Each structure stands twice: as structure tokens, then as C-alpha cells.
Amino acid sequence: MNIQGKVVLITGASRGIGRAIALxxxxxxxxxxxxxxxxxYKLAEVAKEIEAMGVEAxxxxxxxxxxxxxxxxxxxxxxxxxPIHLLINCAGVAHQNSFLQSKLPQLQEELSLNLLGTYxxxxxxxxxxxxxxxxxxxNVSSLMGKVAAPTxxxxxxxxxxxxGFTQALRRELAENNIRVIAxxxxxxxxxxxxxxxxxxxxxxxxxxxxxxxxxVGLQRDSPEILVGWQxxxxxxxxxxxxxxxxxxxxxxxxQAPRRLRLFEKLRQLLTLKPGLFSNIHRFxxxxxxxxxxxxxxxxxx
Ligand SMILES: NC(=O)c1ccc[n+]([C@@H]2O[C@H](COP(=O)([O-])OP(=O)(O)OC[C@H]3O[C@@H](n4cnc5c(N)ncnc54)[C@H](OP(=O)(O)O)[C@@H]3O)[C@@H](O)[C@H]2O)c1
Numbered sequence: 001m002n003i004q005g006k007v008v009l010i011t012g013a014s015r016g017i018g019r020a021i022a023l024x025x026x027x028x029x030x031x032x033x034x035x036x037x038x039x040x041y042k043l044a045e046v047a048k049e050i051e052a053m054g055v056e057a058x059x060x061x062x063x064x065x066x067x068x069x070x071x072x073x074x075x076x077x078x079x080x081x082x083p084i085h086l087l088i089n090c091a092g093v094a095h096q097n098s099f100l101q102s103k104l105p106q107l108q109e110e111l112s113l114n115l116l117g118t119y120x121x122x123x124x125x126x127x128x129x130x131x132x133x134x135x136x137x138x139n140v141s142s143l144m145g146k147v148a149a150p151t152x153x154x155x156x157x158x159x160x161x162x163x164g165f166t167q168a169l170r171r172e173l174a175e176n177n178i179r180v181i182a183x184x185x186x187x188x189x190x191x192x193x194x195x196x197x198x199x200x201x202x203x204x205x206x207x208x209x210x211x212x213x214x215x216v217g218l219q220r221d222s223p224e225i226l227v228g229w230q231x232x233x234x235x236x237x238x239x240x241x242x243x244x245x246x247x248x249x250x251x252x253x254x255q256a257p258r259r260l261r262l263f264e265k266l267r268q269l270l271t272l273k274p275g276l277f278s279n280i281h282r283f284x285x286x287x288x289x290x291x292x293x294x295x296x297x298x299x300x301x
Pocket of ligand 1 (some may be wrong): 011012013015016017018030036037038039040042062063064065089090091092093094113140141142143184185186187188189190191192193
């Protein structure tokens with residue numbers, strides 16, 4: 001897809017990945033960006049940054065879990081600033097919990113924004129795009145929409161659902177010349193993950209890198225865009241050796257039982273003290289090291 005000169009609507013554009021995508025699209029020379037989220041003040045700041053790059057920006061404060069308001073806003077936006085060529089459904093929310101301690105209101109929040117919000121926006125704009133026989137829709141799922149992770153069961157469920165929704169729509173709307181794409185970032189350093197207990201060994205990406213990966217995917221016309229080598233590795237591992245991925249996910253679980261942390265302690269020991277092995281010259285050092293290992297394997301750390 002050539003994004004130059006296009007009109008783009010992005011939800012969740014006030015911060016995080018949505019904001020980074022908006023700024024990257026402005027850099028790439030789109031004609032106009034329509035920014036949606038609840039926080040009008042933050043949206044106005046993003047709009048100002050975009051306008052400073054010479055691109056038109058429209059900030060629209062709206063709660064996407066309120067379909068009636070969304071309906072009115074979409075009609076108004078299409079009339080005043082349309083037609084919209086590219087819709088990016090990026091707004092989302094995540095809760096992390098041991099499933100046994102999970103609460104229904106958190107699931108309801110995830111469902112009403114991640115799933116119903118995406119449905120409402122897509123439904124309203126796809127019908128207008130279909131009448132012009134032109135449009136692209138990007139639904140932001142997640143690596144967790146491909147590989148489910150412990151402590152994120154309900155969030156993973158919404159992201160798997162977005163992937164299924166996207167695949168079905170891709171086949172259905174192709175006859176209206178509408179492309180439907182799934183975008184799957186992995187762990188990204190945003191407000192969303194700030195309060196989460198992070199999975200071990202997963203390195204967060206910056207929102208800017210994630211936004212650049214989306215642009216590359218759009219230019220290549222990829223139907224599904226995975227972000228980063230860790231995501232590709234995880235998806236291939238799930239395909240080729242699901243038992244291995246299962247073990248890794250158990251160990252990476254931030255709420256895993258203590259005995260699973262042995263591997264982590266060893267890793268920390270080796271990375272934080274790289275000179276440890278080279279310093280083992282004397283017998284006393286060796287026996288110290290052996291005692292340390294037996295202490296760790298006895299699950300006392
Ligand atoms: N961060 C990650 O590690 C990661 C990984 C994979 C996928 N993702 C996905 O990427 C997307 C963006 O995530 P992020 O990390 O950028 O999260 P974030 O920093 O928390 O931003 C979430 C965005 O959604 C908007 N939003 C939240 N509730 C809303 C509502 N009811 N109505 C309208 N807008 C609402 C927020 O704006 P307001 O608060 O102003 O409304 C904000 O702009 C999400 O779909 C997420 O699932 C994130």
C-alpha cells in the first residue's frame with residue numbers, strides 16, 4: 001500500500017503505540033490524520049506535533065466503548081474529513097491476573113474495548129469504504145493473539161478473537177476491494193505494560209520501532225504483520241515444537257512457582273558476574289561454587 005496522500009483514522013492515538021504510529025505516518029507523508037482516544041488534552045498535543053510536520057491532524061476525544069457516540073462521531077468525521085482510506089484499530093486495554101483471582105469487570109472492560117470497540121469502528125467504516133470500493137483496515141492484535149501467555153488469559157482471548165475476526169473479514173471484504181490486516185506487536189514499552197509483571201527473557205521494544213514495523217508491513221502488503229525476531233521465533237517454535245514453547249512459557253511466567261526460577265537465578269549469576277568462571281582457580285573457589293549450586297537447586301533462592 002502506498003500511504004502517501006492518504007487519510008488515516010487511528011484509535012488509541014493519545015499515547016503508546018497508537019501515538020507512535022500517528023507520528024510515523026505523518027513522517028511518511030499521509031495527507032490527514034484523524035486521532036481518536038478519550039484524553040482530549042493528550043490528543044491535542046499529538047495533533048500539534050503532527051501539524052508541526054506539515055500534516056493535517058484532527059483530534060477527536062471519544063470513548064470507544066460507547067457505540068452511539070462512536071456512530072455519530074464516525075458519520076461526522078467521514079462527512080467533514082473523509083473519505084478515509086486507512087483505519088487503524090489500535091485502542092486497547094490489558095489486565096494481568098492469576099486466572100483464579102481474575103475479576104469479571106476487568107474481562108468486561110477488555111471485551112468492550114478490544115473486541116466490541118474494534119467491531120463498532122470496523123463496521124461503521126467498512127460499510128462506507130465498501131460503497132467506494134476502496135480501503136484498508138488494520139486491527140491491532142498482539143503476539144498474545146498467536147501464543148497465549150499465563151496470567152493474561154482474558155486479554156489473550158480478546159487478541160485471538162481479533163485475529164479470527166480479521167482473517168474472516170479479509171476473505172469477506174476482498175470482493176469490496178477492502179484489505180484487512182492483523183498487526184501483532186510483542187512486548188512494547190508503553191503505559192499498558194508499566195504495571196504488569198513482565199515475562200522473563202522478553203525484551204520490550206520501543207513504540208517507535210513497532211510503528212516502523214507497521215509501515216514496512218503496509219508497504220509489503222502483508223496480511224499479518226508480526227513485530228520483532230522474538231515473535232517470529234515464538235510462532236515458529238509453536239509450530240515446530242509446541243512442547244518446548246509450553247515449557248518456556250511456564251518458566252517465563254512471572255507468577256511461576258519459585259522452583260522454576262532456578263534457571264533465571266543461574267542466568268542472572270552468569271550475566272551479572274561474567275568473570276565468575278574465569279576467577280575459579282583455586283579448589284576453595286570450586287567448592288564454593290558447588291555449594292552455591294546445591295543451595296540453588298535445593299530451592300532456597
Ligand atoms: N504494549 C504492549 O506490549 C502491546 C503488545 C502487543 C499489542 N499491544 C496492543 O497495542 C495497542 C496499543 O497498546 P499500547 O501499549 O499503546 O497501550 P496504551 O499505551 O495503554 O494506550 C492505549 C490507548 O488506547 C486508548 N484507549 C483506552 N481506552 C479507551 C477507550 N475506552 N476509548 C478510546 N480510547 C481508549 C488510550 O487513550 P485514552 O486513555 O486517552 O483513552 C490510549 O491511546 C493495544 O491494542 C494493545 O493491546 C500492546
